[in-house]
Amino acid sequence: xxxxxxxxxxxxxxxxxxxxxxxxxxxxxxx
Amino acid sequence: xxxxxxxxxxxxxxxxxxxxxxxxxxxxxxxxxxxxxxxxxxxxxxxxxxxxxxxxxxxxxxxxxxxxxxxxxxxxxxxxxxxxxxxxxxxxxxxxxxxxxxxxxxxxxxxxxxxxxxxxxxxxxxxxxxxxxxxxxxxxxxxxxxxxxxxxxxxxxxxxxxxxxxxxxxxxxxxxxxxxxxxxxxxxxxxxxxxxxxxxxxxxxxxxxxxxxxxxxxxxxxxxxxxxxxxxxxxxxxxxxxxxxxxxxxxxxxxxxxxxxxxxxxxxxxxxxxxxxxxxxxxxxxxxxxxxxxxxxxxxxxxxxxxxxxxxxxxxxxxxxxxxxxxxxxxxxxxxxxxxxxxxxxxxxxxxxxxxxxxxxxxxxxxxxxxxxxxxxxxxxxxxxxxxxxxxxxxxxxxxxxxxxxxxxxxxxxxxxxxxxxxxxxxxxxxxxxxxxxx
Numbered sequence: 141x142x143x144x145x146x147x148x149x150x151x152x153x154x155x156x157x158x159x160x161x162x163x164x165x166x167x168x169x170x171x
Numbered sequence: 172x173x174x175x176x177x178x179x180x181x182x183x184x185x186x187x188x189x190x191x192x193x194x195x196x197x198x199x200x201x202x203x204x205x206x207x208x209x210x211x212x213x214x215x216x217x218x219x220x221x222x223x224x225x226x227x228x229x230x231x232x233x234x235x236x237x238x239x240x241x242x243x244x245x246x247x248x249x250x251x252x253x254x255x256x257x258x259x260x261x262x263x264x265x266x267x268x269x270x271x272x273x274x275x276x277x278x279x280x281x282x283x284x285x286x287x288x289x290x291x292x293x294x295x296x297x298x299x300x301x302x303x304x305x306x307x308x309x310x311x312x313x314x315x316x317x318x319x320x321x322x323x324x325x326x327x328x329x330x331x332x333x334x335x336x337x338x339x340x341x342x343x344x345x346x347x348x349x350x351x352x353x354x355x356x357x358x359x360x361x362x363x364x365x366x367x368x369x370x371x372x373x374x375x376x377x378x379x380x381x382x383x384x385x386x387x388x389x390x391x392x393x394x395x396x397x398x399x400x401x402x403x404x405x406x407x408x409x410x411x412x413x414x415x416x417x418x419x420x421x422x423x424x425x426x427x428x429x430x431x432x433x434x435x436x437x438x439x440x441x442x443x444x445x446x447x448x449x450x451x452x453x454x455x456x457x458x459x460x461x462x463x464x465x466x467x468x469x470x471x472x473x474x475x476x477x478x479x480x481x482x483x484x485x486x487x488x489x490x491x492x493x494x495x496x497x498x499x500x501x502x503x504x505x506x507x508x509x510x511x512x513x514x515x516x517x518x519x520x521x522x523x524x525x526x527x528x529x530x531x532x533x534x535x536x537x538x539x540x541x542x543x544x545x546x547x548x549x550x551x552x553x554x555x556x557x558x559x560x561x562x563x564x565x566x567x568x569x570x571x572x573x574x575x576x577x578x579x580x581x582x583x584x585x586x587x588x589x590x591x592x593x594x595x596x597x598x599x600x601x602x603x604x605x606x607x608x609x610x
Binding site: 143145146147149150153154156157158160161162164165166167168169171 | 183186187190191194195197198202205206207208209211212215216219223241244245248249252253256259260599606
């Protein structure tokens with residue numbers, strides 16, 4: 141279960157990194 | 172000291188900030204003209220991927236304050252999964268660029284590609300090899316020591332080659348301050364590695380232990396009794412473990428994690444580790460000569476007693492008994508009056524490590540030992556088969572959610588018990604587990 145929690149956190153981390161990278165790209169092309 | 176949940180939240184936030192801040196810092200100051208969305212996106216994920224790769228050095232640097240709220244096994248699980256995410260980001264970078272402009276596929280020809288693309292390829296291939304070797308180490312029959320050395324080498328190559336590629340490509344890193352930031356971060360990661368492999372071993376070298384006894388135990392196991400040599404040793408909490416180096420010095424990559432099995436209340440710094448013969452280095456424990464100088468890096472681990480509990484429920488499978496034994500011996504030495512139930516799964520009656528001592532400890536402590544045997548002897552009236560929710564409910568008084576649970580054993584057993592505890596409505600905060608096959 142603790143490993144499951146760790147797995148969910150890793151997925152969340154990956155998603156946040158991807159979303160922030162998309163924000164990075166958006167900020168670059170929109171300014 | 173903040174509670175574990177708060178410390179976990181702090182470290183998660185710190186991790187995300189450390190990954191994203193250097194990437195977002197590329198947007199500050201002078202920035203080159205923007206390219207298309209997908210090109211910029213692919214650059215951002217490559218920078219983030221490299222940051223995640225670098226931070227892996229921090230995750231495995233054995234900083235107690237970082238690992239304590241999670242447990243070492245969860246940190247290594249994180250480390251493995253995050254490497255898959257980092258690899259995904261790094262590989263997605265060229266794939267997006269190839270999709271935007273298929274003419275770039277010619278860069279895949281390593282020998283004809285410009286140096287800046289070769290460094291990228293070297294970094295990516297190193298990372299792929301690193302992840303593949305880690306995922307399939309056992310299947311590929313790669314020895315732990317060989318794998319570990321190669322793992323470190325490939326990680327360093329991946330980081331340095333990736334950094335050279337980024338600097339060579341220029342673009343964002345044409346700006347001197349940004350270039351300095353990223354080079355500085357790379358140097359910091361390598362320094363973390365040097366700290367773990369050189370600085371820390373220097374400290375451990377000055378605090379050796381001498382083997383004073385090698386004791387045969389039931390269940391093809393041996394107990395190493397180790398006394399600090401010209402130092403006072405360290406204090407540990409029952410349930411913790413140390414990285415033990417028997418053959419060679421602390422600079423060699425030969426340390427293996429073993430739980431302490433002795434009482435934490437021993438005054439002279441003596442520690443014991445009970446090790447089952449699993450065929451690798453563990454098959455040579457009985458050959459360790461008395462007086463042998465060994466090195467212990469520890470203590471580590473969050474698998475410890477200490478929370479207020481009406482009852483301790485210890486669930487062990489095979490050699491998973493070692494941290495439990497430390498807990499039971501410590502509770503007995505402390506004269507703890509609270510009830511302890513040990514549910515202990517073994518192959519057969521003759522392979523129950525510490526069987527006789529546990530029987531003796533039942534007289535010193537409010538301890539009930541429940542043996543669960545896979546191959547019970549004729550006439551056995553106790554529990555048989557695997558430990559499951561039914562076995563636990565037969566021996567534990569309700570309400571089950573009030574007890575403090577500790578689980579240690581082989582992975583399939585741990586998965587089954589964690590599922591069973593879920594069925595018994597035991598909240599996550601009430602049980603602690605440590606997987607001894609985390610490396």
